[in-house]
Amino acid sequence: MTHRWLHLRLAAPLMAFGGVTIDHVGVTREFPSASALVGLLGNALGWQRHQGAEHQALQDRLVFAALSVLPAGAAPWVITDNQNARLYEDEPGWTTFGAPERRNKGSSYSNPAVKTQIGNESGRKWITHRRRRDYLADHETRVVLRLAAGQGPSLDDLAQALDRPARPLFIGRKPCLPSGPVFQGWTQADTAHQALQSLNLAGRALWPDEGQAHPRALRLDIPDTRNWVSGLHGGTRLVWQGELA
Numbered sequence: 001m002t003h004r005w006l007h008l009r010l011a012a013p014l015m016a017f018g019g020v021t022i023d024h025v026g027v028t029r030e031f032p033s034a035s036a037l038v039g040l041l042g043n044a045l046g047w048q049r050h051q052g053a054e055h056q057a058l059q060d061r062l063v064f065a066a067l068s069v070l071p072a073g074a075a076p077w078v079i080t081d082n083q084n085a086r087l088y089e090d091e092p093g094w095t096t097f098g099a100p101e102r103r104n105k106g107s108s109y110s111n112p113a114v115k116t117q118i119g120n121e122s123g124r125k126w127i128t129h130r131r132r133r134d135y136l137a138d139h140e141t142r143v144v145l146r147l148a149a150g151q152g153p154s155l156d157d158l159a160q161a162l163d164r165p166a167r168p169l170f171i172g173r174k175p176c177l178p179s180g181p182v183f184q185g186w187t188q189a190d191t192a193h194q195a196l197q198s199l200n201l202a203g204r205a206l207w208p209d210e211g212q213a214h215p216r217a218l219r220l221d222i223p224d225t226r227n228w229v230s231g232l233h234g235g236t237r238l239v240w241q242g243e244l245a
Helices: 032-047 050-060 155-163 191-196
Strands: 003-015 062-068 078-088 117-121 124-147 185-188 203-208 218-222 239-245
Touching: 003 191, 003 239, 032 050, 032 062, 050 062, 062 191, 078 117, 078 185, 124 155, 124 191, 155 185, 185 191, 191 203, 191 239
Parallel strands: none
Antiparallel strands: 003 124, 003 185, 062 124, 062 203, 078 124, 117 124, 203 239, 218 239
């Protein structure tokens, strides 16, 4: 059955497709996760974080494939940002809900096992947060996606939102602004793999397991979905990874 697919171009000087975070190290994948695309689309639509049911329904309907536009045999260029911040216990912090939040005056400011460094300056306790964040540098990813039947926005709604987003778009992390329009038009194909091939681009690709064998590709079970109601990791899905000539 032939489907209509939305074509996206994700390109930026720096962008991140967050993987499984361990301790203070925020890694990046080569390809966007299902939850990352849902977050991007939800932001374009103007949804709020608390709209877990809407995000979950969109993720459940999402069918997509992604392609890294790279020369044959090349690997993505990953750079690491080492971030350090000194925070005082009586200093308010900004929040996503628009109101400053007072910091907790608890054991976190006196327990070395919790934070990497603690101190006391003129009677004011402080801690130093240290973390690492990986980014893809000068990277370009193409995405083709469609929606299975269900309640919620249509493909045309998503195209319109990406063309005129309700809020500024970012790719993975807020400093990662796209270097050009995300919405690139439409293509038609029976499967996600064929939709990627219709773009006539070469590179390493990831596409969902749709019941077809791909002898020259690797079949993987990846953890890239989210439970949008609880906000936690939501399971895995089967995909293929291989080269497109």
